[in-house]
Amino acid sequence: MENIKKLILNTVKEAVIEEKQKLTVTVAYDKLHQLAKALYDNVELPFDVLVYLIGMDRGEELGVNYLLCSSKDLSKEIVLKTGTADRENPLLYSVTDLYETAHYNEREVFALLGIRFINNPDMRKFFLNADWVGYPLRKDYDPNPELNPVSIESKEIVDIAPRVMETADGKLVEDTVNIFGDDDYIINIGPQHPSTHGVMHFRTALDGEIVKKIDVHSGYIHRGIEKLSESLTYPQILHFTDRLDYLSANINRHGLCMAVEKAAEIEVPERAQYIRVIMDELTRIDSHLLAWSAMTNDLGATTAFIYGMREREIILDIFDKTCGGRLIINQNVIGGVMFDIYSEFQKDVKAFIPYMREKLKEYDRFFSHNVIALGRMIHIGKMSKEAAISYAVTGPAGRGSGWSCDIRKHIPYSLYNKVEFKEIIRTEGDSYARYLNRLDEIEESLHIIEQLIDNIPDGDVCAKVKPIIRLPEGEYYQRVEAAKGEFGVYIESRGEKNPYRLKFRSPSMALVSAMPLICKGEKISDFIGIGGSMDYVIPDIDR
């Protein structure tokens, strides 16, 4: 990392480098793009993945934190910070030309903090309507409901995007751009549609059956979880993580717990670690089963859908017996887990492992080699490795494009450096690679559980934790591997009992942001199938 520091100082002399939890570099807003480009172009260790883009109101200024890491080694991380003191018309430079994933994130920051990004080709508000009054994540936001009354009138969707562009001679020009052509045949897939896996809205321009362009509208179930968290204590915030990607509820919660535990220096008992990892892997199997089922259903095979549900039921029963919850299990708490495992737990899990292996073979016989299914998946929805990195598509989808991006391997947390498992990587980048990746990851998860289930040590399941936790001042990042990709937690604490700013990185947002790219030129039915293979969950995007 010393080389990197040199590189940073060579590029931007006045950059302030601090050694915090991560290497943090603060630069002026007009130097940020230059620095990001230098880091991006660094041949030895290119910082080509934008993990987080966190907009925040720092009080004296409105700013953005960028967490960059290298696609070759995810553990090499660097945080860039910039900001502007102008609260009336805050402008920063966009990094969309380097990181495609910045696109939606910058639009989100604009909606929630009012920062506009120069050179972002489409600066509409994400999540919020264009006419929303105020910027919710600013500390001086006025939440008076009269300002933004609930309307029952339907609003026409305007397909014109404003933007701020910089001309060659350095002048800023405000103009607009039309998203669709004048005579495009546009259908709305969503917000109410059987295959969007939630309230997602794709404006889709069609040429006959062929998808010409997709425009993503999100925010139909935006709940403002990040804003809500700013007024709650850490144990209270835990419950929100379950409501993001509800299918990897336990893993999300694990992420937040670890972030808080690291910050507050709480030692988690060994037994709790084991229970957490076993539960995480069961959750991953559960999520992959549902993804498999939903995908087969998207392709029109209803029976396969039910088969997936049948196996998933057993996992849910195990959850049910452990802690009473099924989908959202409320098991992880700060310091450990809430409930100890029940006496028959090991027996049930051990019975499940061979059963699931048998069923995986059945899935293979029933669907994976079906000639129609193959025709609907192979060479469909191709995503190159470069695209996956640029859009920061992680999880089975990113690994289907040949990008090794498993956080459990790169930045092992909890017990993952003690267990042996394979990272499943395929290089085809099509729907079928993503599909097979999920099935293979179920097998790997079973393998992980197998290694742990007999060795659960005795002891406490939860450390002694004060009812009100105050984190020391600082910035805390935690990245975990959720079922759909990398889930991240960022906490900025100012020593209070609630966070100053809390940000969740959602894997699904990256998955959806890649949809317009990989669906272009495919048939409308394959658009649905590709959506199934990407496996996004909408509450995770909307937060």
Added chain:
Amino acid sequence: MVLNYSQPLEISNLTSWLDSTLRGNLSEFWALLIEFVLVAVVLLTAYAVIALILIYAERKITAFFQARYGPNRVGKWGLLQSVADMVKILLKEIVRINRSDRFLFFAAPFFMIIASMLTFGAIAFGKGLHAIDFNIGVLYVTAVSSLGIIGVLLAGWSSNNKYSMIGAMRSGAQFVSYELSAGFALMTIVVLAGTMQFSTMIEGQRYCWNIFNGHISSIIAFVIYLISGHAETNRGPFDLPEAESELTAGYHTEYSGLQFGFYYLAEYLNMFIIASIATTVFLGGYMPIQVHGWDGFNQIMAYIPTYVWFFGKTAVLIFLSLWVRWSFPRLRIDQLLNLEWKYLLPINLVNLLLMVILVLTGFTLTGLFPGLF
């Protein structure tokens, strides 16, 4: 050759008794009128009842495929479930759609249901249970059943809904394509049987079903007919016009209540019609299994009434259709058209030629072993 096995359970005994009684007491005009009305009532009732039974059977069989129970609350084993559903659908409001073409919107379901009823009338359910027996029966059935597509296209066009429109367009392309294959497959057998009349065709299959008689060629035609017939009914894996996960419900997205009921009914009846035509043309229709010279065996088989044979054979084919539907994922439109125009149609044309050669050179089973079949 006249065969007089006793067939005590035949309904034709009842109908001929009715006919003679009516004619004995009334003038020919009134006797015929009453018979026509009776036939119409029986056919319409059968239409509805068969649809209800099929819906129940499909739900129950699907449930077993999918490791579920299926309907089991209304009546014993859920037997009354489809009746309850029917009552519900009759009571539901018919929603008017803004800015739709109202006349076409209301007319469309009738095209669908009338086309399938017209075909239904030409089916030979059993000996003497045959409403119309044209000498061009096969041609008639092919012609009338293809009318249904008009209903689908109109529904898609008049609904003022883009999903419906896409569904209807898919359906148009699919129907026109697969109608060809189905027609050619039937023609292959017409060459073999030498007739287009259903009753003659069935009588001709007394000892040797058409599917065995034309061996290679017949079996190919049978498989093609099953595939294209399945495609014509718009059921998975060929359910692109409805494509629940893509187009919500395709061409009938905007229909509710009884109008939707018509489409629903017609879908199930079309499945039955395709299966029964396949039975009639390939599997000897209502004819019991008969073997040359085994008089005792033939008599026993003849005790089982012909309508049981007919429905039994049809049920087997319907089960096949359900099995396929609930096992395969959906095709994409280009794959669907590829299958038809690049594979089925050329195979079909060659097959037709092959059948002509077989018949001309006497290489059919009846031609090769005249004493046996």
